[in-house]
Amino acid sequence: MKALEQIDSWPAATAAVAVVTAEGVAEEHGAGDVVLRWASVTKLLTAYAALVAAEEGVLDLDEPAGPPGATVRHLLAHASGLRFEGDVPIARPAERRVYSNTGFDLLGERLEERAEMPFAGYLRAAVLDPLGLAGAELRGRPSEGIWGTLADLSAFGRELLAPTLVAPETLAEATEVAFPGLVGVLPGLGRQEPNDWGLGFELKDAKRPHWTGRSNSPRTFGHFGGAGTFLWVDPDARVACACLTDREFGEWAVAAWPSLADAVLAELGGA
Numbered sequence: 716m717k718a719l720e721q722i723d724s725w726p727a728a729t730a731a732v733a734v735v736t737a738e739g740v741a742e743e744h745g746a747g748d749v750v751l752r753w754a755s756v757t758k759l760l761t762a763y764a765a766l767v768a769a770e771e772g773v774l775d776l777d778e779p780a781g782p783p784g785a786t787v788r789h790l791l792a793h794a795s796g797l798r799f800e801g802d803v804p805i806a807r808p809a810e811r812r813v814y815s816n817t818g819f820d821l822l823g824e825r826l827e828e829r830a831e832m833p834f835a836g837y838l839r840a841a842v843l844d845p846l847g848l849a850g851a852e853l854r855g856r857p858s859e860g861i862w863g864t865l866a867d868l869s870a871f872g873r874e875l876l877a878p879t880l881v882a883p884e885t886l887a888e889a890t891e892v893a894f895p896g897l898v899g900v901l902p903g904l905g906r907q908e909p910n911d912w913g914l915g916f917e918l919k920d921a922k923r924p925h926w927t928g929r930s931n932s933p934r935t936f937g938h939f940g941g942a943g944t945f946l947w948v949d950p951d952a953r954v955a956c957a958c959l960t961d962r963e964f965g966e967w968a969v970a971a972w973p974s975l976a977d978a979v980l981a982e983l984g985g986a
Contacts, residue, residue: 716734716741716742716744716979716982717978717982718975718978718979718981718982719732719734719742719743719744719745719975719979720744721971721974721975721978722744722745722958722960722975725960725962725967725971726962726967727943727960727961727962728961728962729745729746729749729751729959729960729961730745730746730943730958730959730960730961730962731743731744731745731746731747731749731751731865731958731959731960732744732745732865732956732957732958732959732975733747733865733868733869733872733956733957733958734954734955734956734979734983735869735872735873735876735954735955735956735957736873736876736953736954736955737873737876737877737953738873739869739873740866740869740873741954743865743869745865746865747864747865747866748864748865748866749864749865749959750850750862750863750864751862751863751864751942751944751959751960751961752861752862752940752942752944753859753861753862753863753868753940753942753944753959754859754940754941754942754944754964755816755858755859755938755939755940755941756861756868756938756939756940756944756945756946757853757856757857757858757859757860757861757940758819758857758858758859758915758938759871759915759916759937759938759946760838760842760843760851760861760871761819761822761823761838761857761858761915762791762819762889762914762915762916763841763842763871763874763880763881763915764826764834764837764838764841764842765787765791765822765826765914765915766881766885766886766889766914766915767841767842767880767881768826768829768830768837768841769885770881770882770885773826773829773830774787774825774826774829774830775787776788776791776914778825780795780821780822780825781795781797781808781818781821782795782796782797782802782804782808784807784808785797785804785808786808787822787825788893788914789808789809789818789894790815790818790819790821790822790825791822791889791893791914791915792812792893792894792912792913792914792915793812793813793814793815793818793899793912794808794809794810794811794812794813794893794894794897794912795808795813795815795818796808796810796811796813797813797815797817797818797821798813798815798817799813799814799815799816799817800815800816800817801817802817802821809894809897810897811897811898811899812894812897812898812899812900812907812909812910812912813899814899814900814901814902816856816858816859817858818858819856819857819858820856820857820858822857823856823857823858834853834857835853838853838857839853841880842880845879845880846870846871846874846879846880847870848863848867848870848871849867850863850864850866850867851863851864851867851868859940859941864959865957865958865959868944868946868957868958868959869955869957871946871957872946872948872955872956872957873955875936875946875948875955876948876950876953876954876955888913888914889913889914889915889916890913890914890916890918890934890936890950891913891918892909892911892912892913892918892920893912893913893914894912895909895911896909897909897910897911897912898910901917901922901925902941903926903964903968903969904922904924904925904926904969905924907922910922913936915938916936916937916938917936917937917938917939918934918935918936919931919932919933919934919935919936919947920933921933924969924973925973926939926945926968926969926972926973927947927949927972927973927976928972928973928974928975928976928977928979928980929973929977930976930977930980930981931947931949931952931976931980932949932950932951932952934949934950934951935947935948935949935950935951936948936950937955939964939968939972940964941963941964942959942960942961942963942964943958943959943960943961943962943963943964943968944958944959944960945957945958945972946958947976949980952980952983954979954980954983956975956976956979958972958975
């Protein structure tokens with residue numbers, strides 16, 4: 716796929732990208748076997764572990780967690796009022812969309828308590844091993860600590876197109892707007908009104924600007940990371956795109972990622 720060759724001009728020493736369908740990897744380009752830091756793309760897998768736990772009865776999405784008045788659902792949706800870093804809230808629950816690493820770290824702690832095992836162990840047993848993510852490993856916080864290969868991220872993208880670990884209805888709920896109408900800042904891209912989010916999944920909806928392409932449907936969901944990584948899933952196009960780099964997120968990504976997404980979707984549409 717010629718569109719994927721765009722990554723060769725990116726300001727990254729190492730980059731890899733894959734286009735994924737429900738059947739598996741359709742195309743890939745770059746250093747796909749290199750283990751790289753996923754940064755905040757980790758949140759997608761932490762959220763998925765929480766959804767598995769909810770279906771297993773280990774965790775209740777509406778049980779209290781985080782600051783007073785907040786629940787697991789609030790933590791997943793960045794609606795607890797917790798700041799980016801720090802356990803002192805700056806808003807009441809469901810008042811604003813405040814993107815929070817701390818919220819996801821608290822989520823990991825709550826799941827650890829409920830499962831009576833280390834969070835990293837539950838994540839591996841519930842998500843990584845069942846999906847065959849042999850190269851992926853949580854080396855740090857539940858909010859940002861996974862390292863892995865493009866093959867690992869691609870396999871997770873396939874899961875999000877055709878879920879096997881949770882019911883389709885569960886994933887559908889997680890990729891719909893949680894606490895609609897909340898205003899907030901999409902990191903690196905500015906204030907969004909509304910700043911829609913699902914349960915761990917950032918939603919494109921009508922956001923402008925956005926890190927996916929103009930051709931991506933409003934139903935597109937996913938996440939990007941400060942390590943220059945992303946995973947988006949467009950359920951209307953029935954395709955996902957996974958990307959890992961060793962270049963920190965910055966203005967280069969704001970320009971390059973939407974261009975790549977539009978080129979991928981255009982090429983698929985013309986096939």
